[in-house]
Amino acid sequence: GEAQCGKIKEAIGLLAFEGEPISWNRYGSGHINDTFRLICKTGEGEKHYIIQRINHEVFKDPVSLMRNIAGVTSFLRERIQAQGGDPARETLNIVKAKNGKDYCQDSDGNYWRGYLFIDGATTYDKVRQPEDFYRSGKAFGRFKRLLAEYPADELAETIPNFHNTPVRMETFKAAVKADSCGRAHLVEAEIKFALDREKEAAIAMDMLKEGRLPLCVTHNDTKLNNIMIDDVTGEALCVIDLDTIMPGLSIFDFGDSIRFGANTAEEDEPDVSKVSLSLPLFETYTRGYLEGCKGSLTTEEKMMLPMGAKLMTFECGVRFLTDFLQGDTYFHTSRENHNLDRARTQFALVADMEKKWEEMAEIVRESKK
Ligand code: ATP
Ligand code: MG
Ligand code: MG
Structure with a gap:
């Protein structure tokens, strides 16, 4: 202040x-x-x-x-x-x-x-055209490539367990059990949606433990206004806002960008029928990201990109639902059921990704880089 x-x-x-x-x-x-x-x-x-x-x-x-x-x-x-x-x-x-x-x-x-x-460079708060989303993907892909050999395990975890989905699930289940605000009966369908996917939610952390996905430097705030775009060339120049760099998985940064950037609706849209994954935007970001990475992703990292998108969306929904159950203490809310609306949009997006799973996999497979 x-x-x-x-x-x-x-x-x-x-x-x-x-x-x-x-x-x-x-x-x-x-x-x-x-x-x-x-x-x-x-x-x-x-x-x-x-x-x-x-x-x-x-x-x-x-x-x-x-x-x-x-x-x-x-x-x-x-x-x-x-x-x-x-x-x-x-x-x-x-x-x-x-x-x-x-x-x-x-x-x-x-x-x-x-x-x-x-x-001579500018940050933009809003995506003006799909090209901006492409540029952002390219900037974060390049960031990942340049840091591929950085000893990520030496970084401090500025927010512990930030994308540890199994830990988020434990917190969620404890909130359901405690039901401190008596709200659990209002969200039985959402609770079931989350529990049905609990096993899958552990997949990325399991692959990390098994050494199948490498620990990387992740940015964790991959929104558009955290990249600077060169005023002359129009190209993404620099990734800024490094407060949340942490050890993590490349698919987390990729996935979170898709979660907020390729949703056809706002994050707190009360009408979930408006929520869907835009495949054209998914394709645009994936193309930019893989161009920026220039082959620095392993085959398994690349194959897991759609799963990163799904996991980040799911985890975010679980966090909104947890906060709803705990009485809206973490995320700022400005209306009744705000966190519930948010949880529902995230879960609707997960459900839509499940429907479009083959197309998402195909887009990743078909991209040349
Ligand atoms: P956020 O709300 O995204 O977490 P923040 O409070 O962490 O933002 P920054 O993103 O670091 O702040 O900086 C705010 C803005 O200041 C940036 O969006 C960018 O426009 C500008 N900015 C930051 N660093 C630089 C820089 N080195 N050169 C030029 N502009 C910069
Ligand atoms: Mg910023
Ligand atoms: Mg910041």
Whole structure:
């Protein structure tokens, strides 16, 4: 909030920006952190930076979070350099604190970080045309490829068990059993839908344990406004917003993108008859993603992409249903049955994927990369 940002001046003084800071303004449309654009004057002209207050209510361990980001961005910088790219624009670059750390702390205890500002590129909040969805797929596929050899097991889990579907199922079953709000009788069909798929829901984590799917760096917030699109070339330039990078499975990032991007209805649409998987959008994202990955997926990872989409959708539905049963304490709700409507859209999307399973598999098989 505003009060916490009163210390921005102090934070600016602690970070090693080049030149004389002359002005700063709130910037972008992020919901989690407080983001500002900073202008500094140097001998050669203006230099632009991003300065962000990390939301430590959401991210309880900003130090591990910044260690994750520092590790991944320095690895990306080397890879991009080696491939003849421009590391100043194709990855985030941390501006360190004057004391050498990757962040600083103001006298109120807030954590701040600086990044080089990526000029000549834009983030878009909404998909304007299918091409945007393609670009997003390509950016996240490329991100996955560049980090394929990163030691993902060294990353801190900023949100433990984030996509551990079996753990989510245990929480769900406990919520059904406790039935603390007396709502279970209202959602018998939804509870059955979830329980019927419990065994299948463990498949990805089982394959990870068996070594059939590799542990990867996952982004976990793969929405459109977390990629920057070059204003001149129109190509996806850079993946940003790395707060939620964690060890995970590539099919999670892919699957979550499909879950929210290829649904023909809004996530909280009360009329579930409007919910379906758009096969053209599924095809578009898959094409972009596989082009970005350029063969860095294993055969099993590729084959499991449709399952990733289904698992992420199912898991999300289970989480909404759990929150409904527990009295709407986690997700923000703005109307009665909001979480129930959300759970129903996710389950309707799962059901539609089950109907379109062969087509989804075919699209993945047919893609050239
Ligand atoms: P979200 O709500 O997606 O979690 P957030 O609060 O975590 O967002 P960011 O996504 O990191 O914040 O940043 C907010 C916006 O600021 C971005 O969407 C982008 O427009 C802009 N931005 C962030 N980093 C940079 C950068 N290095 N260069 C230029 N613009 C940036
Ligand atoms: Mg963001
Ligand atoms: Mg974010």
